Amino acid sequence: MSPQTPLAVLLSPRLSVVEAARRVGARSLVLAPDLSRPGIREAAVAADEALTVDWRDHPRLMMAIGHLANLPARAAVFGFTETAALIAARANEALRFPGNPHAAVAYLTDKAALRGKVNLLTGAPVRFEHCDRAAHLEAVAERVGFPCVAKPRTGAGGQDVHLLRDAADAARLAAELPPEPALIVEEFLDGPEYSVEAHSRAGVHTVLALTRKYSTCVTGCRTDGYDVPAELDPATTEEIHRLVDATLNTAGQRSGPSQTEVVLTSQGPRLIESHAHPGADCISDLLLMTTGTDLPALSIASALELPLPTPVPGHGYAGIRFLHLPPGLLTAVDGVAEARALPGVRAAEVTVPIGSHVPEATSRVAGHGYVTAVADSPQELEALLRKALDTLRPVVVPEPSADSPPEAAARPKEEEHTAA
Structure with a gap:
């Protein structure tokens, strides 16, 4: 690619983002504090250039990329996580690159400010x-x-x-x-949860998909999975679209991806929060499987004024379910190959290494594995995901506590748990 080719500066991206930049005809420069980290390493190798930069430090970031303002080609900084989106917006404003206003991204990160304004403007107070x-x-x-x-x-x-x-x-x-x-x-907003994936251009917000989120708040809030698209009647869908539009307009969102989370209460949809970046990576993957929309490619092409990618619709429905294991030591995993062989299953993984302690499931550890599948109907999808998850047979042995008698460790067979 020539120096006149538009440049996408990518803050700690995953490999698929670098590939998306190439597909729309942009050069890519990957910036990360540690280029050797798993995930980042693959993205750095695939990029046109890569630099070790702690981009969370604005002065250091400006020292590393300030010269790009003099390039003959268009350039912009992209961040597809909460922190990266905020820092990318600040960098774009400093270098007079295209992108979402920093104030808009900051507004969406301040949940209290956003909540107060949306309460006034939407007639749906929380x-x-x-x-x-x-x-x-x-x-x-x-x-x-x-x-x-x-x-x-x-x-x-x-x-x-x-x-x-x-x-x-x-x-x-x-x-x-x-x-x-x-x-x-x-x-607490009681009702089913949805996430709205959207893309903005010149202040016009286009909803790309409604995602059904499955979560549990019995012993601690956790995410159990997502389905794309969500099945809702036209009137409810329109209500959600209006809430999303009002939320993004309130924040001043002008360009790029967003995710808005809502709960469908008995009084109608209510805002949980909104973000100036895509949802979890798995949601972008499900969006690509169903609508054919490559959200990073769309965002990069739109900002750099390149031809927008044409979505190629795929399967009717796609979903992911997370595997949750009990505390203990993972000693074996059976059924992975069987789950992957099921027609429609796209992935089946147990992410805890055998022989390792099972970490607590938190917002940063959504689960201990997952299955992803596509199907022609919501009912088919749910049945397939359940079957794939049940096919996975991890064995977790409770670990003895510090005050357990020594002989407790010698009786693992009596206390094994097979998690479905």
Whole structure:
């Protein structure tokens, strides 16, 4: 590619993003604090150029790429995660590159500011309060009303989200928090969850898909899976579209991808939060499988004024389900090859290495494995995902606690768990 070819500067991308840049005719420059990390290493090798840069440090980032402002070709910085999107927007403004306004991305990261404005503009208010002192958490939660949710005002990826069912839950969480947390406490929205994948261009927001999210908040909020597209009636779909449009307009979103999370309550759709970046990688993958829309390719081509990729619709429905294992030591995994051989299954993985301790499932560890599949109907998809998940047969042996008698370790066969 020549120096006149538009350049996509990619902040710690995965390999598919580099490949998307190439497909739309852009050169790629990968920036990452550590180019040897798994995932980043493959992207760096595939890129036209790669540099080791801690792009989270704005002055260092400007020192590394400031000269690009003098290129004869168009260039822009792209970040497809919460932190990367914010930093990319700031860099683009500093270098006068195209991209989403930094203020818009920042607005979407401030859950309290967004909640307050959307409450005023949409007629779909959600009770909430700020909480800046752990000692005040119980009182704040009482005023909002139980059950309620406490989460960081500028958190990302569902990190540190807590369901508070009563005052005792609030008191326990307060005891674990730093003295001055920056929290938002809001009413718990009861109903099925959806995520809306969209792309904006010149302030016009196009909904690409509605995604059904499956989650559990019984013993701690966790994600169990996603389906694309969600099955909703036209009137409800239109209501959700209007809420998304109002939310993105409120934030000042002008360009690029977004994900808006909503709950369909008995009073209609209500906003959870919105982001100026795509949802989890698996959602982008499901979007590609069903609609043929390559979201990174669309975003890069749109910003760099390259021809937009033409979506090639694939299967009618696609979904993913996460595997959740009990605590202990993973000693064996059977059934992986069988699950992968099922017609329609695209992937089946157990991500915990055999012989390793099973980590706690958190927002950063969505599960301990997954199955992905495509089908012609929602019912077919659900049955296939369930069958594939049941075909996986990991064996987890409870690990003895520090105060267990020594002979407990010698009786693993009596306490094995086979997780489905």
